[in-house]
Every structure is written in structure tokens, then in C-alpha cells.
Amino acid sequence: MVALLAGAPALPLDEAGKYVAGAYVVFLVLLVVYVAIMAAKLQRMERDLRDLAGFAENRANGETAAPGRGSEGQSISVSSGPSESRGGGR
Amino acid sequence: MYGKGLRQLSIATVVALAASLSLVFFYAPLDADQGFIQKIFYLHVPLAITALVGFVVGGVFAILHLRSGDRRWDAWSYVSIHMSVIFGVAVLVTGSIWAKASWGHWWVWDEPTLVSFLIVFLMYATYYPFRYAIEDPERQGRYASVFAITAGAFVPLNFIAVRMAQSLVHPRVFATANGGLPGSMMFTFLACLAATGLLWITLVKLELTAKSASGQLKRLRRALDAPTPGGGSRIAPEVS
Numbered sequence: 001m002v003a004l005l006a007g008a009p010a011l012p013l014d015e016a017g018k019y020v021a022g023a024y025v026v027f028l029v030l031l032v033v034y035v036a037i038m039a040a041k042l043q044r045m046e047r048d049l050r051d052l053a054g055f056a057e058n059r060a061n062g063e064t065a066a067p068g069r070g071s072e073g074q075s076i077s078v079s080s081g082p083s084e085s086r087g088g089g090r
Numbered sequence: 091m092y093g094k095g096l097r098q099l100s101i102a103t104v105v106a107l108a109a110s111l112s113l114v115f116f117y118a119p120l121d122a123d124q125g126f127i128q129k130i131f132y133l134h135v136p137l138a139i140t141a142l143v144g145f146v147v148g149g150v151f152a153i154l155h156l157r158s159g160d161r162r163w164d165a166w167s168y169v170s171i172h173m174s175v176i177f178g179v180a181v182l183v184t185g186s187i188w189a190k191a192s193w194g195h196w197w198v199w200d201e202p203t204l205v206s207f208l209i210v211f212l213m214y215a216t217y218y219p220f221r222y223a224i225e226d227p228e229r230q231g232r233y234a235s236v237f238a239i240t241a242g243a244f245v246p247l248n249f250i251a252v253r254m255a256q257s258l259v260h261p262r263v264f265a266t267a268n269g270g271l272p273g274s275m276m277f278t279f280l281a282c283l284a285a286t287g288l289l290w291i292t293l294v295k296l297e298l299t300a301k302s303a304s305g306q307l308k309r310l311r312r313a314l315d316a317p318t319p320g321g322g323s324r325i326a327p328e329v330s
Contacts, residue, residue, distance in 0.1 A: 016126040019191035023130045023184040027137070030180050034293070041300055048307055056314055 093299040096292070103292045106285035110278070118278040127191045132279060134184040136286035137177050138207065142245055144174030144290055145214060149242020152235035164231040167238050169297045171217055173290055178211040202255040206248050213241055 114132045121128035148170035155163035185204065186196045198204060220237055224230040271279060 016191060019127055019187050020129045023133055023187045026183045026187070027133055027180050030176065034176065038296060038300060041304070045300075045303055045307055048311075052307070052310055052314060059314070 092295055092302045096295050096299060099288070099292045099295060103285070103288045106281075106288050110281040110285040113278040113281050118275050119272075121275075124192065127188065130184060130188040130191075132282045134181060134188060135279070136283040137184065138181045139283060140286045140290045141174045141177035141181055142210070142249065143287075144170050144177065145210070145245045146242045148174065149239045149245075152238035152242070155231065155235045156239070161227075161231055164235060165298060165301060166294075167235060168221075169294050169301070171214060171238060173294050173297065175211070175214050175217075176293075177290065178207075178214070181207065182211060202252045206252045210241075210245060210248055213244070217241070 110132070114129055118129075118132070120126060148167045151163050151167035151170055155161070155167060185207075189198060189204075190196050217234070217237060221230055221234045224233055270276075
């Protein structure tokens with residue numbers, strides 16, 4: 001790698017430089033936006049999973065409102081994003 | 091299930107992207123004709139190839155879905171097309187930036203390569219409204235697979251038609267006669283293509299893993315929400 005870098009041509013950052021930088025920045029921004037969207041989805045799923053785990057624990061401990069019935073007060077809001085409601089094959 | 095090997099794949103992708111970028115800026119020589127602006131091609135062309143191959147792969151998965159009836163193949167097909175559409179956006183934007191720098195215009199309508207890619211991109215952009223206009227999941231998957239197969243077959247035909255067209259302005263990376271890429275440029279280009287392909291595979295697996303986890307979460311919710319003996323109320327309404 002050192003040999004490669006030693007023999008590398010100098011970067012002529014003239015007029016073309018801003019266009020090249022622009023193209024690579026656009027790619028990077030798209031990638032970052034995608035990863036951010038996926039991170040937000042993951043956070044939402046984690047929150048939903050926590051709610052479900054809490055509810056399951058409560059039910060196991062017999063803390064539901066009435067035996068054999070779901071608690072009206074306890075509501076699990078598993079949010080499903082557009083991609084889930086749209087299907088995507090599952 | 092989908093997440094198996096995702097960590098290793100992600101690391102390999104990051105390493106491959108870093109290595110290919112190093113090759114682009116520190117190893118590949120400057121193009122005698124275009125100079126520094128040619129560096130965009132190491133990003134633009136691999137993205138375009140990966141997007142087009144991804145569309146075809148989506149069609150292959152759709153064939154598997156229709157043959158087997160296994161909806162996991164439909165998921166693979168959907169995510170492949172989804173990721174290729176995102177890559178397609180990057181292709182159009184990076185191509186436009188190169189066109190502005192090289193030709194002085196963001197877009198040229200009489201250039202077959204540009205217009206044909208735009209047609210393919212717009213065709214796949216209709217995949218989403220087409221798919222989600224159908225509510226029944228079985229029909230949705232089936233119709234979407236038919237679309238993916240038909241559109242996937244159109245992609246190579248479109249590519250061949252463009253190669254046969256007598257374009258005067260858009261450069262050809264792989265010349266069929268004299269004047270192809272020299273060795274160092276070709277090596278860099280292939281490294282970029284491999285890195286971009288790895289990125290596509292990683293993102294497809296990531297998306298599938300997220301969708302699978304989301305689906306399992308919904309199943310868990312339904313299981314917990316199921317009417318228990320002696321009572322039939324739901325603990326929460328279905329959120330659509």
C-alpha cells in the first residue's frame with residue numbers, strides 16, 4: 001500500500017475537483033440516509049419488543065385486569081411502518 | 091435467519107469500499123482525455139451495473155417465487171428491486187454531475203444510454219404503487235412477481251439495444267475494439283465493482299433482516315394478543 005501511495009499521481013484539485021467531490025458526497029449522503037432510516041426502524045422495533053416483553057411478564061405474573069381477558073388498560077402499540085403494512089413478502 | 095453472517099459481510103464491505111476508494115484516488119492514473127473528472131466513473135459505472143444486475147436478480151427471485159409459491163422468494167425479489175432503485179437514484183445523480191462537468195449539461199435527451207436508464211428506473215419506480223395497489227398479500231406477491239420477471243427481462247434487452255445504438259457522446263467503459271481500459275484502470279474498476287456488489291448484497295441482507303425481525307415481532311404480538319379461554323377481547327387494535 002505504501003508503494004502504491006508513493007507512486008500515486010498528485011490529485012489535481014482544479015475545476016473538476018468539486019464535481020468529483022460532489023458525486024462521491026451524494027453517494028455517501030444516500031448511504032448515510034439509508035442507514036439512518038434503518039437505525040430508526042431498529043429503534044422502533046426495539047421499543048415495541050420492550051413493550052411486548054413487559055406485557056408478557058405482566059401476564060405471566062397474573063397482573064392482567066381479569067383472568068382470561070386482556071387488560072383494557074394495557075395497550076401494546078406495535079407500530080408497523082409503511083414497509084411492513086405494505087407487505088414486502090411476509 | 092437473514093442476519094446470518096451479516097456482521098462479517100458488513101466488515102468485508104467497509105474494507106472493500108475503503109480499498110477501492112484508495113485505489114481510485116491513489117493508484118489509478120489520470121485519464122488522458124478526461125483528466126480528474128474520470129474518477130466519477132469508478133463510482134457511477136459500478137453503481138449502474140449493480141443496479142441493473144439487481145433488477146435482473148429481482149426477476150430471478152420472482153421466478154423462484156412463482157415456481158415454489160414460497161413467499162420468502164417474493165421478499166428477496168422485493169428487496170432486490172428496492173435496493174436497485176436506490177442505487178438507480180445514485181446512478182442518475184452521479185451521472186448528471188459527470189455530464190455537467192464533461193458536457194456542460196445536467197442531462198442530454200438525445201443520448202440513448204441516459205434515456206434508456208431513466209426509462210428502466212421509471213419503470214421500476216412504478217413497481218411500488220403497482221404492488222401496494224393490491225391488498226390481498228397472495229395476489230400482491232404474485233402480480234409483483236410477474237412484473238419483476240417482465241421488467242427483469244426488459245433490462246438486458248434494453249442494454250443490448252443501447253449498445254447497438256450509434257451513440258456519439260457517451261463513453262464506453264468496455265470498448266469492444268481498440269482502446270479499452272488499461273490494466274491499472276481496469277483493476278481499479280473491477281475492485282470498485284466488487285465493492286459496490288458487496289455493498290448491494292449487504293444492504294439487501296440488512297433490509298431482509300429488518301423485515302424478518304419486524305414480521306416476527308408482529309407474530310409475537312398476535313400470539314400474545316390471541317383470545318384466551320374465557321375471554322375474547324383483543325389487548326390492542328391492529329395498527330395498520
